[in-house]
Amino acid sequence: MSTLGNSIKLKSGVTLKNRAIMAPMTNMMSFFVGTITENELQYYSLRSGEVGAVITAASNVQEIGQGWEGELGVYDDKHIKGLSNLAAAIKKSGTKAILQIFHGGRMTNSKILRGKQPVSASKVKAERADAEEPRALTDDEIIQVIEDFKAATVRAIKAGFDGVEIHGANTYLIQQFFSPHSNIREDKWGGSLNKRFHFVNQLVDGVIKSVKENASEPFIVGYRFSPEEYEEPGIRIDDTLYLVDQLSDKNLDYLHISLGDYKQYSKFDEKKEQTILKLVHDKIAGRVPLISVGNIQTGSDAKTALKDSEMVALGRVLLADPHWTSKVLSNREALIRYTVTEEERDELKLNTGVWMFMNAMMPERIK
Numbered sequence: 001m002s003t004l005g006n007s008i009k010l011k012s013g014v015t016l017k018n019r020a021i022m023a024p025m026t027n028m029m030s031f032f033v034g035t036i037t038e039n040e041l042q043y044y045s046l047r048s049g050e051v052g053a054v055i056t057a058a059s060n061v062q063e064i065g066q067g068w069e070g071e072l073g074v075y076d077d078k079h080i081k082g083l084s085n086l087a088a089a090i091k092k093s094g095t096k097a098i099l100q101i102f103h104g105g106r107m108t109n110s111k112i113l114r115g116k117q118p119v120s121a122s123k124v125k126a127e128r129a130d131a132e133e134p135r136a137l138t139d140d141e142i143i144q145v146i147e148d149f150k151a152a153t154v155r156a157i158k159a160g161f162d163g164v165e166i167h168g169a170n171t172y173l174i175q176q177f178f179s180p181h182s183n184i185r186e187d188k189w190g191g192s193l194n195k196r197f198h199f200v201n202q203l204v205d206g207v208i209k210s211v212k213e214n215a216s217e218p219f220i221v222g223y224r225f226s227p228e229e230y231e232e233p234g235i236r237i238d239d240t241l242y243l244v245d246q247l248s249d250k251n252l253d254y255l256h257i258s259l260g261d262y263k264q265y266s267k268f269d270e271k272k273e274q275t276i277l278k279l280v281h282d283k284i285a286g287r288v289p290l291i292s293v294g295n296i297q298t299g300s301d302a303k304t305a306l307k308d309s310e311m312v313a314l315g316r317v318l319l320a321d322p323h324w325t326s327k328v329l330s331n332r333e334a335l336i337r338y339t340v341t342e343e344e345r346d347e348l349k350l351n352t353g354v355w356m357f358m359n360a361m362m363p364e365r366i367k
Contacts, residue, residue, distance in 0.1 A: 002306045005329050010253040013218035016052035017094045020325045023313035024055040024100045028353020034073020036082035043349040045089040047318050050325040053096040055165050061152040067104030074152040083159035096162040101152045105173030106134035121176045121183035146203050150210040163220020169258040181231040224256040227276050237266050241283045248287035259294035262305045281308040299328040339367040
């Protein structure tokens with residue numbers, strides 16, 4: 001079993017100094033055009049240096065892929081300078097900087113897109129309040145999306161990042177192509193499970209190729225995925241096991257599962273014999289490292305999660321205590337701060353969207 005303090009050498013040749021990863025978390029700190037802010041740099045800098053790697057919040061590869069206000073952009077060369085500052089802020093004491101690249105697809109609205117209609121795999125609304133009907137991407141537009149993910153990867157390389165994470169989770173565009181709910185196409189991009197994987201396949205191969213052609217040093221490529229959907233029809237565990245089986249044979253550095261709790265079982269599994277994390281880890285069978293995530297609060301949680309993964313991603317605990325990693329690794333867990341007061345916000349660089357997120361999604365952290 002891996003231990004939290006152990007280093008890990010990835011396929012690309014990059015070595016992470018330990019198995020603790022800062023999870024990608026929406027912070028809504030960027031300017032409205034997607035450029036980095038000083039607040040954002042301070043927020044990441046404070047949480048760097050101790051973890052093995054920091055995965056940034058999502059950065060959109062196309063303007064029409066913007067999912068929310070205050071989102072980081074990587075869709076144009078104008079972002080490279082700000083991204084360079086971000087990479088430098090993260091890369092302290094050996095921590096690796098990984099830029100998460102994504103496209104929101106239908107999970108946005110025309111207001112955020114300044115009057116433009118959202119796009120997706122098919123003309124199918126998301127099952128959420130106030131969802132807008134998206135426009136189905138044309139074949140040429142799909143090819144362009146893949147090209148723009150590749151271009152975003154090149155910008156990350158130029159900006160000095162150590163890697164990119166392809167965001168194929170949380171119901172955004174990549175997942176929309178893989179899902180039978182959002183993809184009802186009848187061409188090569190949809191239909192059967194294999195055809196719904198076609199977009200993922202082409203995109204991942206394209207990003208890996210771009211790295212090979214443009215990176216002069218080892219560069220990480222990871223992929224994040226969500227294992228299930230509530231929708232009917234929707235992604236189920238069997239679909240996900242097919243997905244990870246295919247991705248595990250590619251030249252990826254890691255797969256990153258998106259879970260609310262690392263101990264959770266499938267919503268559709270009445271027997272509850274194995275956790276989702278174990279099912280996925282067993283399917284991967286050592287071919288590529290897996291990052292676990294979801295309610296990892298203590299060193300004991302991390303140790304348990306590492307039974308079925310090679311790394312652990314930390315979210316909420318790093319918001320409240322940026323020094324969680326060093327305290328766990330030095331047996332000082334009693335000193336970990338799990339809650340935040342209004343007076344401590346500035347000290348912890350919890351501005352704008354992060355504080356809104358904590359109030360809405362984790363009120364137990366606010367005291």
